[in-house]
Amino acid sequence: MSDRPTPRPRLAVWKFASCDGCQLTLLNCEDELLELAGAVEIAYFPEATRAVVEGPYDVSLVEGSVTTPSDRERIQEVRAASRRLVTIGACATAGGIQALRNFADVEEFTSIVYAHPEYISTLDTATPISAHVPVDYELRGCPIDRAQLLEVIAAFVQRRKPRVADESVCMECKRRGTVCVTVAHGTPCLGPVTHAGCGALCPAYDRGCYGCFGPAGTANTASLAHRLVDLGMPRRDVGRVFRTFNAASPAFAEESARHLGSEQEVAR
């Protein structure tokens, strides 16, 4: 090894349409922040520091979805300035809660919400970053999990594959020794079709999973929806449980459409 320190990889954090919760997860890594600052140079992170280091960046973390014409341009610039681009959270990976607009008429919304809708420049849809530029890695969650974020950053710094399993929340739930809320209480739970990563947080507090990590790769939403109907859930509600933070992810969007029928129905 030479004595000259290798330059730290330069990290940038970008925000699109989002609530900032995923970026805050980075700031919440209190115990690891010093180690993180030692491993990477935090070059662009308006949420934490006003210091700005010009690009290009080794790793960009992108939060939020694309909802405006200007953001549609900006994401191209971010991509061009980034060697690796990692999207974080439900907004960036699936469109987020704001993608509910994809199932409705945006002009109708703006005419009701804003006194001067003519000043609003917005797109008809909220779309994930991957709909606009190539993405190197997608980290799920609403918000993302702290430990998974650190793992993904470590993986990119160390140039290896992140250790993030594509499996159901049930797997984590059972490893944790939680009593199944569906089986033992009759509580609806999306865990069987939801991507793991949270450690099966909600069932550990006797609540059903509401799918904030989006669909697992193997999600059989139709079979689970059938079971929810059996548990007594009205069909309209079955459609709605799939229309939350990951409403626009293909697996959940298809399932909700099967129960809600026409797109306008959900808007009412």
Place this chain on the structure above:
Amino acid sequence: MADSRPVTLDLEGLQRLIDVLGEQGFTVLGPTVRSGAVVPGRVGSVADLPRGWGDRQEPGSYRLRRRDDDALFGYAADAIGWKAVLFPARELMWSGSVGPDGFDVRPGPGPSTYGEPPYAVLGIRSCDLHAVAVHDRVLAERTYADPHYAERRRDAFLVTVVCGDPSGTCFCVSMGTGPRADAGYDLALTELLDGQHRFLARAGSARGEAVLAAVDTRPAEDRDEEESEQVVAHAVAHMGRAMDTTGLRDLLYDNAEHPRWDDVASRCLSCGNCTMVCPTCFCTSVEEHTSLSGHDTEHWRIWDSCFTTDFSYLHGGSVRTSPRSRYRQWMTHKLAAWIDQFGTSGCVGCGRCLTSCPVGIDITEEVAAIRAAPGPRKEDAHATGR
């Protein structure tokens, strides 16, 4: 060793048994009620046991129910199982750091959620004892033994309790694994509820005899033994389900392309619950937890499942991409290939995979459906024991 003469003990005797095990340095675990289910937990006194609780289990459903007696072991298979006690869901194998003097390795295992071994397990059912025997074969008796498992297993003190009230998903009688254990325990109890609340107890090992000698017992009378036989007969007569195992291995090998696999695949969520709760499923993966600096690492082994696509991921992709192939793999391994591999079925009839399946898929029903309309026999296909 041959069983010693049976004795009886009352509730005070049972308390004394728990105390003696504790005094001998065991962490005593037993059935407890948590979150609406009977699950393994720490037991310090008879009061910690699920007195008066029974269960109602059907595919996809588990409910506690109040019994009309004071039975302490009046439930069937508990909701989570004992697997994690001897074979933890997450286990630190070793950790290491890069220091000035090179790479320093520290052996595992780390702390367990069940407290420090050795464990005394109170109330393990016959099906689960058979599952422990399967794990012994797989994890401890092959060329490369798992030393952490082998040590916990060697030191564990197992107190089995005969099942008196099976649930709707039990089928141990079909699998020849219950409801009464005939080996593999240190102590065997039968809970007797006629007249005085008492237990018929039998030692199955020298350690068991020594523990029993430290507890206040009385020689069993004929009446106790007769009542004990009735408990077993009642359980046999009240099995929730049955699985016909005649020629099952060949039946499944012959029917790898049966249309029933598509049917079950349409219902299966690939959630993995069945494998997680199955007391014989033993598949794991290992994870490397590396610090940001790259100087420290932890090597964890965690329960894995053939229901994930990562499980069969080789370079370039997953081998079992369809739910059909994953369910078929699970059931065919469990009920057929297991016999070629380990000389025993991988199913002990505990019923947990049925109860714990969120959509109620029933392995006995899947077998029956294939048996009802089997494909043609493939005469020469089994010689190699694929």
